Amino acid sequence: MDVNFQEVSHVYMQKTPFETLALKNVNAYFRASSVTAVIGRTGSGKSTLVQHINGLLKPSAGVVSVGEHHLEAKTKRKTVKAVRSHVGMVFQYPEHQLFEETVEKDLLFGPKNKGMDVAEIQKKLPELLQQVGLSESLLKRSPFELSGGQMRRVAIAGVLATNPDILILDEPTAGLDPQGQKEILKLFMNWQRTYQPTTIMITHQMEEAAAFAEYMYVMEDAEIKMQGEPETIYAQRKKLQEMDLDIPEQVQVLQQIEQDSGIRFPHYQLSPAEAADYWRRAVQNGGVPRV
Amino acid sequence: MFENVIIGQYLPGRSYLHHMDPRAKIAAVVFLIIVIFLVNSWHGYALFGGAAIAVYFLSGVPFRYIRKGMFPVFILVILTFFLHAFFTRDGEVLFSIGMFSFYEEGIRQGLFISLRLLLLVYFTSLLTLTTSPIDLTDALEQMFSPLERFKFPAYDVAMMMSIAIRFIPTLLQETEKIIKAQTARGADFNKGSMRDRMQAFVSLLVPLFVRAFRRAEDLAYAMEARGYNGGEGRTKLRLLVWGWRDTLCCCLIAVFGVILLFLRQ
Ligand SMILES: Nc1ncnc2c1ncn2[C@@H]1O[C@H](COP(=O)(O)OP(=O)(O)O)[C@@H](O)[C@H]1O
Ligand SMILES: [Mg+2]
Numbered sequence: 001m002d003v004n005f006q007e008v009s010h011v012y013m014q015k016t017p018f019e020t021l022a023l024k025n026v027n028a029y030f031r032a033s034s035v036t037a038v039i040g041r042t043g044s045g046k047s048t049l050v051q052h053i054n055g056l057l058k059p060s061a062g063v064v065s066v067g068e069h070h071l072e073a074k075t076k077r078k079t080v081k082a083v084r085s086h087v088g089m090v091f092q093y094p095e096h097q098l099f100e101e102t103v104e105k106d107l108l109f110g111p112k113n114k115g116m117d118v119a120e121i122q123k124k125l126p127e128l129l130q131q132v133g134l135s136e137s138l139l140k141r142s143p144f145e146l147s148g149g150q151m152r153r154v155a156i157a158g159v160l161a162t163n164p165d166i167l168i169l170d171e172p173t174a175g176l177d178p179q180g181q182k183e184i185l186k187l188f189m190n191w192q193r194t195y196q197p198t199t200i201m202i203t204h205q206m207e208e209a210a211a212f213a214e215y216m217y218v219m220e221d222a223e224i225k226m227q228g229e230p231e232t233i234y235a236q237r238k239k240l241q242e243m244d245l246d247i248p249e250q251v252q253v254l255q256q257i258e259q260d261s262g263i264r265f266p267h268y269q270l271s272p273a274e275a276a277d278y279w280r281r282a283v284q285n286g287g288v289p290r291v
Numbered sequence: 292m293f294e295n296v297i298i299g300q301y302l303p304g305r306s307y308l309h310h311m312d313p314r315a316k317i318a319a320v321v322f323l324i325i326v327i328f329l330v331n332s333w334h335g336y337a338l339f340g341g342a343a344i345a346v347y348f349l350s351g352v353p354f355r356y357i358r359k360g361m362f363p364v365f366i367l368v369i370l371t372f373f374l375h376a377f378f379t380r381d382g383e384v385l386f387s388i389g390m391f392s393f394y395e396e397g398i399r400q401g402l403f404i405s406l407r408l409l410l411l412v413y414f415t416s417l418l419t420l421t422t423s424p425i426d427l428t429d430a431l432e433q434m435f436s437p438l439e440r441f442k443f444p445a446y447d448v449a450m451m452m453s454i455a456i457r458f459i460p461t462l463l464q465e466t467e468k469i470i471k472a473q474t475a476r477g478a479d480f481n482k483g484s485m486r487d488r489m490q491a492f493v494s495l496l497v498p499l500f501v502r503a504f505r506r507a508e509d510l511a512y513a514m515e516a517r518g519y520n521g522g523e524g525r526t527k528l529r530l531l532v533w534g535w536r537d538t539l540c541c542c543l544i545a546v547f548g549v550i551l552l553f554l555r556q
Contacts, residue, residue: 099497113477
């Protein structure tokens, strides 16, 4: 399923002294089965943007199209519910949404609400737990007696349980240590590769975005200020720095090598070993770049 | 979701009322509430109405906020008016509709009670609209501190109140966040069978309580870590200052009270 924003604006607390314009004439397109990152500093409107995709927020002006559905200011709740059953959303600190007596019940909460075949999904729960890096022995445990990291994985599994066509990740690694962040990202990458949902990831860290996005939107002050493939974005370092962002360190290193040696790398997502290997081969060819 | 809730309904501003000492404001409101029950003549209510209008101009609060704050009370006021109008049977019959007769005294009583209620709510809303919650608790604490001699824990009560007030916005935000998260998981808080809605409600309450207890614990540790051990001998960062406005206000109110006493029938 693809998602399209056309001239979307959103105003919080309209007609009060606390009125905030959180989205200003936003146009954006998320291709079906693609992975897109939305980057920008805190308060730039990233969460507001994605909460329009499952109708948690309605546009003050403009249209959000999800598949063949259209969400507007006056859209009926029936349409909103239809859209919602296709969208999975992992919020910041998703572990705060756990509430059931057992992990199993909590995992089934989403599928049950969305009218899916619960018995069928129940059979697949052990596999699902394994996909998020947990043992199936946790199924009968209370979610509240798990460690913080385990709770987060259970909460994520609770969203993935409905196998959504559109997967929205709103800073899913917030508050984790670097190792934990990597593991969670990897989990999502594997999931994306297997089931191919349209994936939209919000982050304020370039490193995270770089790890798996094919397209990027950069937000600032309620607007989309930059968009393009990661390479295009990295080429505008100055502009990024003005928004308190920077290109990933790994990319900085590769760019520096390119500048000093004249070697061109095919893309910047190379792992350190791949980059070293590529560089060695290029040098053996007399510094001539060859892919 | 809570976009129309204006928390604690305090409206910051720089009017005469905003600049007054909260103790003076509380004392004035309490005094007005007492005297309003002594008024029993039309002159008295006219005078009170005049005072209400004067205070409105001193407050600088836009009228729509007052109207919004008083709207729920209107229903109560209309109800009490009709109760009195129907059931008081004194004086002459003014007019009859079907089997109901309306007596002069009934209408009079109904109007008086309604006016009392309205004025009472009006003055208290102006108090909360022009006084920040922190100032209110500080003032209450000081006004109740003489009672500490009788083992009334004025300090602790004030501390509890200010902590509660401090966490209202946090709790509202948290509620909104959890509602969103569960809605995204397909819970429906507005429509559906009783069972589904109960389930949705549980999915909100459990996380909310878990987080609230966790936060209370964290706060207790944080306060202890910074040396908090009860109120004994604690000094204040923000001192309440009694100024000329407050003295003036108290004098005016006293004069007002005396005039009202003379207008009693
Ligand atoms: N529920 C809300 N009510 C009022 N204002 C809000 C609400 N949520 C966000 N905002 C405001 O909207 C702007 C964008 O917020 P948000 O979309 O959460 O940004 P981000 O996710 O990029 O940090 C901010 O200025 C924020 O204060
Ligand atoms: Mg956000």
